[in-house]
Amino acid sequence: MPDEDGVVPKVGIRDVARAAGVSVTTVSHVLNETPHTRTSEATRDRVRSVARDLGYTPNRLARGLRTRASDMIGLLTEEIATTPHAGRIILGAQEEASRHNLTLAIINSHLDAGADARRADARALIERQVDGIIYATVFHHEVSVPRELRAVPAVLIGALDRQGVVPAVLPDEASGAADLVALLVDAGHRRIAFADSSIEVPATQGRLVGYLRGLEQAGIPRDDRLITAGVSEAGGGYTTSLELLDRVDRPTAIFCYNDRMAMGAYRAAQELGLRIPDDVSIVGFDDQAPIAASVHPALTTVALPHYEMGAWAVATLTRLIQSSSTSWYRSTHPTLLPCPVVIRESVAQNNQ
Amino acid sequence: MPDEDGVVPKVGIRDVARAAGVSVTTVSHVLNETPHTRTSEATRDRVRSVARDLGYTPNRLARGLRTRASDMIGLLTEEIATTPHAGRIILGAQEEASRHNLTLAIINSHLDAGADARRADARALIERQVDGIIYATVFHHEVSVPRELRAVPAVLIGALDRQGVVPAVLPDEASGAADLVALLVDAGHRRIAFADSSIEVPATQGRLVGYLRGLEQAGIPRDDRLITAGVSEAGGGYTTSLELLDRVDRPTAIFCYNDRMAMGAYRAAQELGLRIPDDVSIVGFDDQAPIAASVHPALTTVALPHYEMGAWAVATLTRLIQSSSTSWYRSTHPTLLPCPVVIRESVAQNNQ
DNA sequence: CTGAAAGCGCTTACAG
DNA sequence: CTGAAAGCGCTTACAG
Numbered sequence: 001m002p003d004e005d006g007v008v009p010k011v012g013i014r015d016v017a018r019a020a021g022v023s024v025t026t027v028s029h030v031l032n033e034t035p036h037t038r039t040s041e042a043t044r045d046r047v048r049s050v051a052r053d054l055g056y057t058p059n060r061l062a063r064g065l066r067t068r069a070s071d072m073i074g075l076l077t078e079e080i081a082t083t084p085h086a087g088r089i090i091l092g093a094q095e096e097a098s099r100h101n102l103t104l105a106i107i108n109s110h111l112d113a114g115a116d117a118r119r120a121d122a123r124a125l126i127e128r129q130v131d132g133i134i135y136a137t138v139f140h141h142e143v144s145v146p147r148e149l150r151a152v153p154a155v156l157i158g159a160l161d162r163q164g165v166v167p168a169v170l171p172d173e174a175s176g177a178a179d180l181v182a183l184l185v186d187a188g189h190r191r192i193a194f195a196d197s198s199i200e201v202p203a204t205q206g207r208l209v210g211y212l213r214g215l216e217q218a219g220i221p222r223d224d225r226l227i228t229a230g231v232s233e234a235g236g237g238y239t240t241s242l243e244l245l246d247r248v249d250r251p252t253a254i255f256c257y258n259d260r261m262a263m264g265a266y267r268a269a270q271e272l273g274l275r276i277p278d279d280v281s282i283v284g285f286d287d288q289a290p291i292a293a294s295v296h297p298a299l300t301t302v303a304l305p306h307y308e309m310g311a312w313a314v315a316t317l318t319r320l321i322q323s324s325s326t327s328w329y330r331s332t333h334p335t336l337l338p339c340p341v342v343i344r345e346s347v348a349q350n351n352q
Numbered sequence: 353m354p355d356e357d358g359v360v361p362k363v364g365i366r367d368v369a370r371a372a373g374v375s376v377t378t379v380s381h382v383l384n385e386t387p388h389t390r391t392s393e394a395t396r397d398r399v400r401s402v403a404r405d406l407g408y409t410p411n412r413l414a415r416g417l418r419t420r421a422s423d424m425i426g427l428l429t430e431e432i433a434t435t436p437h438a439g440r441i442i443l444g445a446q447e448e449a450s451r452h453n454l455t456l457a458i459i460n461s462h463l464d465a466g467a468d469a470r471r472a473d474a475r476a477l478i479e480r481q482v483d484g485i486i487y488a489t490v491f492h493h494e495v496s497v498p499r500e501l502r503a504v505p506a507v508l509i510g511a512l513d514r515q516g517v518v519p520a521v522l523p524d525e526a527s528g529a530a531d532l533v534a535l536l537v538d539a540g541h542r543r544i545a546f547a548d549s550s551i552e553v554p555a556t557q558g559r560l561v562g563y564l565r566g567l568e569q570a571g572i573p574r575d576d577r578l579i580t581a582g583v584s585e586a587g588g589g590y591t592t593s594l595e596l597l598d599r600v601d602r603p604t605a606i607f608c609y610n611d612r613m614a615m616g617a618y619r620a621a622q623e624l625g626l627r628i629p630d631d632v633s634i635v636g637f638d639d640q641a642p643i644a645a646s647v648h649p650a651l652t653t654v655a656l657p658h659y660e661m662g663a664w665a666v667a668t669l670t671r672l673i674q675s676s677s678t679s680w681y682r683s684t685h686p687t688l689l690p691c692p693v694v695i696r697e698s699v700a701q702n703n704q
Numbered sequence: 705c706t707g708a709a710a711g712c713g714c715t716t717a718c719a720g
Numbered sequence: 721c722t723g724a725a726a727g728c729g730c731t732t733a734c735a736g
Binding site for chain 1: 728729730731
Binding site: 362364365366376377380381384386410411412413414415416417418419 | 712713714715
């Protein structure tokens with residue numbers, strides 16, 4: 001309880017021990033429920049109630065120093081907090097951490113900060129004695145993992161380790177894209193365009209691959225005239241869709257690389273007097289929170305498993321930490337997490 | 353360097369001391385650049401180079417235990433990581449923390465988790481010995497701050513302390529709204545509608561107040577027929593704008609409560625064959641990342657100072673921590689941070 | 705069933 | 721200018 005200054009005198013384990021008339025050893029055993037330690041029920045009750053009455057709060061710093069486990073996970077993000085939806089990676093990691101009684105310490109590195117800054121950030125986390133580090137990037141390019149990450153168990157989100165030794169998790173963009181195509185095919189579409197992004201990120205590969213796989217699985221021959229590319233913003237989707245929809249044999253559906261491009265496609269369709277989805281179906285990718293649900297008609301798209309990747313990373317890390325094996329890493333195969341199709345209103349049956 | 357097992361033997365301050373042929377005291381002084389401590393230049397150089405060669409990484413846990421300062425700030429968010437843009441609060445806090453050589457530990461509480469869960473979360477942070485806590489909420493309702501927050505310096509983001517004792521920072525929504533109205537007035541508009549949100553959050557108050565203040569400053573009489581309310585989603589903006597724009601004396605500009613409602617207003621205008629901004633100007637609020645820039649024409653709106661609030665919180669907290677005064681809190685006035693108008697293309701000169 | 709004591713890796717008066 | 725030693729608040733063999 002606060003004294004008249006409002007200062008709360010910190011009560012430590014020895015205060016509890018003294019007040020309960022036992023040793024600190026016993027207090028520690030009781031409060032931590034140390035296995036293989038038999039303490040009389042009476043003593044345990046007394047210790048617990050004294051601890052509560054005194055408002056004892058264990059000092060996890062001291063505990064960590066002694067046990068050599070800080071129970072903290074470091075999350076190193078690369079420009080990710082700026083990205084929409086990235087908050088869900090943090091959220092997934094945080095909630096999984098809470099489930100394991102771990103705390104998440106985060107540091108954000110700027111993309112353009114360079115390798116040195118990133119290494120310094122990793123070091124800062126290691127100085128905190130984090131038990132493991134999650135390194136999350138925006139695009140899943142291959143990264144050379146800062147070598148400080150070798151000092152501690154680590155996992156990657158959205159990136160591949162060039163040395164192929166650090167476990168990684170990625171969205172299964174190809175399957176998501178293929179599923180989306182299947183949805184279109186099921187609705188009777190066969191002339192499905194792919195409005196790709198012209199910028200070179202690995203995600204492009206995945207989505208294009210999935211698009212092609214989807215066609216193949218439906219027995220629809222690839223038609224390169226239906227594959228276009230533009231800036232991965234609304235503007236790019238507009239330009240590219242305008243051209244696509246102005247053809248005599250225009251596609252009955254457009255699969256846009258992302259939701260922003262889909263917004264542009266909406267506008268193109270509108271200007272051409274085509275109704276969505278009756279005259280043309282449009283789908284996107286990303287399930288970007290405010291866009292996909294706010295456009296009219298609401299956009300059918302594919303969601304990225306941000307939350308799940310964050311949770312996966314912490315779960316995997318705790319396993320690595322517990323195994324405490326010298327060789328943390330077995331599999332070099334990245335884990336692919338499903339990208340679920342989110343059905344809204346921008347796809348209609350095709351009757352042509 | 354790793355031995356053959358890949359295990360990196362932890363090097364501590366005593367290893368450095370031994371290798372440099374000095375005491376740990378000296379190593380500590382040199383590495384921390386302790387003031388009022390004169391160590392020969394030669395010794396300092398030797399210590400530093402030995403530390404570097406050995407790859408010495410100070411253990412901040414041990415340091416914290418000794419100095420009673422963990423150099424960690426706890427960020428307690430309330431459902432915030434789910435909110436678009438909330439990442440920027442975390443980012444602002446994180447970057448400001450880095451500047452002070454502090455690390456951010458985050459925990460997210462669910463809105464519906466209740467006061468007990470929130471208190472447990474605060475306690476978890478305090479067990480980590482955080483030097484201060486930031487409590488960030490989505491809507492700035494008044495909150496009763498968990499009493500564990502009294503044990504440590506704390507600041508509020510986006511909320512007011514019911515007891516009026518914890519420093520708080522809020523977006524100056526009223527001024528932002530007034531500025532937006534001023535922009536419209538400068539463009540010659542006088543019949544400016546306000547498509548308010550029908551849900552009751554304090555932000556509504558601020559924006560409405562700002563709208564009215566803006567009119568007043570321009571000498572435009574308040575016209576309640578121009579103030580409507582709808583669901584604060586695209587659908588609400590659509591319905592409400594449709595009605596507004598269908599009047600004979602329709603407004604020349606619509607100020608939407610948020611960007612999502614503005615998207616609905618866009619659709620209403622389109623359906624009525626009104627061009628934006630030539631026939632009607634539309635503005636929003638929030639500057640929601642993917643929406644405002646992706647709609648056509650790009651939306652003029654007001655940005656929320658998320659990043660700045662995060663940075664403010666950490667900066668203020670460090671000041672409170674350093675002052676180490678028993679009575680941390682002086683001012684009960686919340687700090688209001690400006691909401692800058694972001695001019696894009698949805699406002700045109702009115703010539704009626 | 706319970707406790708005395710060492711030690712985790714640092715910092716910091718204090719002494720020389 | 722430099723160092724020996726105490727101590728931050730815990731946990732954990734070990735002994736009884």
